[in-house]
Amino acid sequence: MRRVLVTGASRGIGLEFVRQFLARGDRVFAACRSPEHAYELQELASEWLHLITLNVVDERSIESSYAVVRAQTNALDLLINNAGVMNDDDELGMLTFENLMHIFRINAIAPMLIAQRYLELLRYGNDPKLVGITSEHGAIALKPDGGPFGYSASKAALNMFMRTLAFETDGVTTFVVDPGWVQTDMGGSNALLTPEQSVEGMIAVIEAVSQEHNGGFYRWDGEIMPW
Numbered sequence: 144m145r146r147v148l149v150t151g152a153s154r155g156i157g158l159e160f161v162r163q164f165l166a167r168g169d170r171v172f173a174a175c176r177s178p179e180h181a182y183e184l185q186e187l188a189s190e191w192l193h194l195i196t197l198n199v200v201d202e203r204s205i206e207s208s209y210a211v212v213r214a215q216t217n218a219l220d221l222l223i224n225n226a227g228v229m230n231d232d233d234e235l236g237m238l239t240f241e242n243l244m245h246i247f248r249i250n251a252i253a254p255m256l257i258a259q260r261y262l263e264l265l266r267y268g269n270d271p272k273l274v275g276i277t278s279e280h281g282a283i284a285l286k287p288d289g290g291p292f293g294y295s296a297s298k299a300a301l302n303m304f305m306r307t308l309a310f311e312t313d314g315v316t317t318f319v320v321d322p323g324w325v326q327t328d329m330g331g332s333n334a335l336l337t338p339e340q341s342v343e344g345m346i347a348v349i350e351a352v353s354q355e356h357n358g359g360f361y362r363w364d365g366e367i368m369p370w
Contacts, residue, residue: 144191146219146268148172148212150199150257151226153181155327156276159338160223163346165189172212172219175226199226199253209260218267221349224254225276229329233291243293250297255304258317265315273312274349275305277319277360284369302360302370309358318352318359320345321368336363 147164151157152173161173165187174197175181184194195211198204212219228249232242254275265271279285281298302319309317322341324334344363352359360368 145169145221146216147221148174148219148261149223149225150174150197153184155329156322156325156338156342157225158183159342160225162187163342165192174208199257200248202256205257205260213264219261219264219271220268221272222261222265223274223276224257226253227276229291229294233293235290238292246293247297247300251300251304254301258308262312262315266313271315272349273315273317275301275319277301277321279321279368282368282370306358316352316354316357318356318361320348321362323363
């Protein structure tokens with residue numbers, strides 16, 4: 144049984160991670176901004192599911208969430224920084240300091256601060272892994288067209304944060320995974336993958352990646368991605 148923390152767990156990919164980890168018999172700390180309103184998450188009620196309040200852009204909330212998790216376990220085996228955002232106004236002519244910083248705070252800065260705070264628990268885990276959910280939009284080598292500006296740049300920043308962190312995590316295997324184009328609120332109904340398919344693939348990748356692959360960038364099906 145693994146001890147797993149998933150952020151952005153109230154819907155989409157995060158919710159599916161929670162569902163599949165619970166089905167595997169893992170103990171899951173499911174973090175989201177308002178657990179009391181996360182009705183689909185509540186329906187997964189189990190003795191192995193712990194709902195955690197976490198507003199990823201609030202440092203006090205990160206600290207509070209850590210205190211709650213630390214009171215229930217002395218170690219984590221897996222942390223998945225999944226929470227992310229894509230804005231409709233993320234295009235040329237509509238960009239502002241405010242909307243770009245909003246995207247960067249959620250997609251890049253928050254995962255780094257969460258990783259920093261929870262690293263202590265991961266270091267006591269069994270074969271611990273720290274995973275950032277990124278996007279092919281963050282791969283500069285693959286960029287085929289314009290926009291979304293903030294989303295693409297924030298995912299590239301997340302990739303660099305995680306790549307850099309991988310050198311300092313002392314035995315915690317640290318890497319990023321692209322979930323593909325998924326049928327969620329963000330991906331839309333025309334996306335190629337269901338959440339079930341994407342998450343099943345990503346869990347297989349997470350299990351396969353070892354310390355020798357520390358700092359890598361992978362796609363949901365295991366393909367190594369270019370930076």
